[in-house]
Amino acid sequence: MEKNLNIKIILLKVCLILSVIVIDLITKIIFYGKDITIFASLISFRNAHRLNTGGAWGIFSQGTIMLICFTIIFLIGIVFFDFRLKIKHKLYSISFAFIVGGAIGNLIDRIFLGGVRDFIFFEFAPNFPTFNFADSFLTIGLILMFIYVIFCYKANEKENKENKDERIDS
DSSP states (O other): OHHHHHHHHHHHHHHHHHHHHHHHHHHHHHHTTOOEEEETTTEEEOOOSSOBOSSGGGTTTTOHHHHHHHHHHHHHHHHHHHHHHOOOOHHHHHHHHHHHHHHHHHHHHHHHHSSBOOOEEETTOTTSOOBOHHHHHHHHHHHHHHHIIIIIHHHHHHHHHHHHHHHHHO
16 A cells, blocks of 8 residues: 555656646747736746746856756755655645746756746836746745745654554554
8 A cells, every 4th residue: 555655746746847847838838938918017938038037036157057057966865755654644745746847847948948938927027037937836845845844844744653563563
């Protein structure tokens, strides 16, 4: 039964990761380079005239190679820790998949295009950077991971320890 649960969790993560990547790439293909207003004075898809070769708010501008290396190291690290920790909580699994999927979505752009295609623009916040769906999934994933760590991690660890103790006693 434990093995089936592990397989289901791995499949959930893989499906979510692939979904995030597909959503990100499809939206970049559809909306990048077009000017489309979604809600007047709120949000639009803005024609970005160049790829973002840096990170958010232009940090590491022209640092594509460094960001590619950092992302690969980050992905290896987070996947390693995921396998070591074997956390079975749904909130953790969703946050993990959003983070990994978002990172891979932007990594694909950096590797094949030399920068990231950003196109979502908040009209009401003109100084806020233009971003994409991979950035959105990364941000949501990090927020969910933060919520998991603050509110669920200790309870989940306690429950796992109790389940482990029960199996040993049996």
